[in-house]
Amino acid sequence: MISIKRPYIENENGKSRLCAEIAIAPEIYEKWKKQIGSRREYAGYEKAYSYGKDKFQLWYEVEDRSEQILCQERTDAFVVAVLYFAMVTGEDIEYEGVLSNELYHNLNTNLIPMHCNERSGLKPIRIIGRTESRKIESLDKNGTGVSRGVDSFDTIFTYLAENMDAEHRLNCLTVFNVGSYNNMPDLRARKTGMMTLDEYNEKAENFFSHDVEKGRQIAKELGTDFIAVNSNINSLYQGVFLELHGYSNSSAVLAVQKLFSHYYYSSAGEPEKARWGVEEDASDNVQFFSTESLQFYLARENVTRIEKIQHISQHETGRKRLHVCCDETENCGKCGKCFRTLLILELIGKQPEFKESFKDTSAYEKKGWKKYVWILDKKDQDFFAKDIYEYIKREKMKIPMIAKAYHYTLPVRKVIHAIRGDWKG
Numbered sequence: 001m002i003s004i005k006r007p008y009i010e011n012e013n014g015k016s017r018l019c020a021e022i023a024i025a026p027e028i029y030e031k032w033k034k035q036i037g038s039r040r041e042y043a044g045y046e047k048a049y050s051y052g053k054d055k056f057q058l059w060y061e062v063e064d065r066s067e068q069i070l071c072q073e074r075t076d077a078f079v080v081a082v083l084y085f086a087m088v089t090g091e092d093i094e095y096e097g098v099l100s101n102e103l104y105h106n107l108n109t110n111l112i113p114m115h116c117n118e119r120s121g122l123k124p125i126r127i128i129g130r131t132e133s134r135k136i137e138s139l140d141k142n143g144t145g146v147s148r149g150v151d152s153f154d155t156i157f158t159y160l161a162e163n164m165d166a167e168h169r170l171n172c173l174t175v176f177n178v179g180s181y182n183n184m185p186d187l188r189a190r191k192t193g194m195m196t197l198d199e200y201n202e203k204a205e206n207f208f209s210h211d212v213e214k215g216r217q218i219a220k221e222l223g224t225d226f227i228a229v230n231s232n233i234n235s236l237y238q239g240v241f242l243e244l245h246g247y248s249n250s251s252a253v254l255a256v257q258k259l260f261s262h263y264y265y266s267s268a269g270e271p272e273k274a275r276w277g278v279e280e281d282a283s284d285n286v287q288f289f290s291t292e293s294l295q296f297y298l299a300r301e302n303v304t305r306i307e308k309i310q311h312i313s314q315h316e317t318g319r320k321r322l323h324v325c326c327d328e329t330e331n332c333g334k335c336g337k338c339f340r341t342l343l344i345l346e347l348i349g350k351q352p353e354f355k356e357s358f359k360d361t362s363a364y365e366k367k368g369w370k371k372y373v374w375i376l377d378k379k380d381q382d383f384f385a386k387d388i389y390e391y392i393k394r395e396k397m398k399i400p401m402i403a404k405a406y407h408y409t410l411p412v413r414k415v416i417h418a419i420r421g422d423w424k425g
């Protein structure tokens with residue numbers, strides 16, 4: 001059993017926090033570690049952290065003047081926060097206070113049976129506590145996250161479009177510190193002892209502050225409000241994020257639910273493919289986190305990465321401020337995400353217009369014909385590569401012969417990499 005106490009507000013050092021005590025017994029943490037450690041990408045992850053106590057305070061923090069938007073009348077944020085942990089470990093959730101009835105219904109009737117059943121092998125869990133179907137009074141803002149990535153900007157420009165109806169028009173951008181800043185390269189460094197836990201957390205905190213500053217500037221440029229929410233939810237999930245970002249981000253929205261009536265959550269997945277399952281990047285879940293007063297939307301499903309970049313390229317703020325890099329606070333121009341985006345920009349003829357976003361493209365240019373090899377090698381298993389490949393064919397563009405010839409050496413390269421132990425799948 002995972003127990004959540006009644007939410008309350010704390011004010012300190014010019015900040016306000018919505019808090020609740022969460023009790024999780026040590027043996028449940030052991031179950032979690034075993035489950036997560038068995039996933040290939042998280043093998044040995046438990047070396048990065050230690051779960052100390054069986055009780056901890058989970059919190060969501062905003063600037064002091066924003067205290068009135070924290071929702072202590074509902075336990076919604078905290079139930080959604082621990083839900084993924086509960087499903088993976090097969091533990092029921094018992095809570096104090098009240099849950100929005102709509103959310104309670106969505107979770108029990110749809111989300112939990114979807115993930116916890118005989119097919120998945122996960123034990124169905126129960127959510128136990130009182131519910132309330134009265135609406136929460138809110139400031140009726142329409143929000144979305146401003147991570148500055150492709151999905152984020154595409155959603156922003158979609159809901160800011162002139163023809164968007166007033167009810168749904170975007171008017172508030174958000175930045176949440178709910179796990180994305182504790183990124184994979186740093187988790188690996190932490191696992192191998194190259195980084196202390198304090199350094200790891202401090203780096204995440206710095207990334208967050210940087211994004212808050214950038215997010216605030218973009219909101220000003222686009223004429224919307226802005227809200228930042230800090231949280232310690234990563235102390236529960238400890239670096240596991242990709243599979244549960246829909247849960248942790250939505251929990252932050254629910255913590256400030258007196259602000260919103262609509263929230264747009266960018267779909268980041270493969271077009272035309274539903275991604276159910278606790279080991280998938282399952283942002284599809286977000287619609288089940290809606291309450292009587294707050295509706296979540298999965299924004300821009302079935303739109304390809306190329307279509308989104310084409311859309312963004314029509315807006316100056318997007319061209320100037322697109323940030324796709326996971327490794328650096330500015331686009332490094334070297335990592336997989338930077339490479340992929342630069343390749344799309346080149347193919348659609350927009351790379352020069354994104355000069356401010358990608359200041360250094362020298363590493364990309366050095367690749368020459370080799371940049372096409374990735375598309376050919378990966379087109380059958382990576383949907384980004386597949387999209388780009390299909391775009392090239394549709395537009396009747398040419399892939400250099402030398403890249404095609406090199407692609408045919410893939411089986412040999414795989415063997416060589418396997419011997420050297422550096423094949424990346």
Ligand SMILES: [Zn+2]
Pocket residue numbers: 324325326327328331332333334335336337338339
């Ligand atoms: Zn990069």
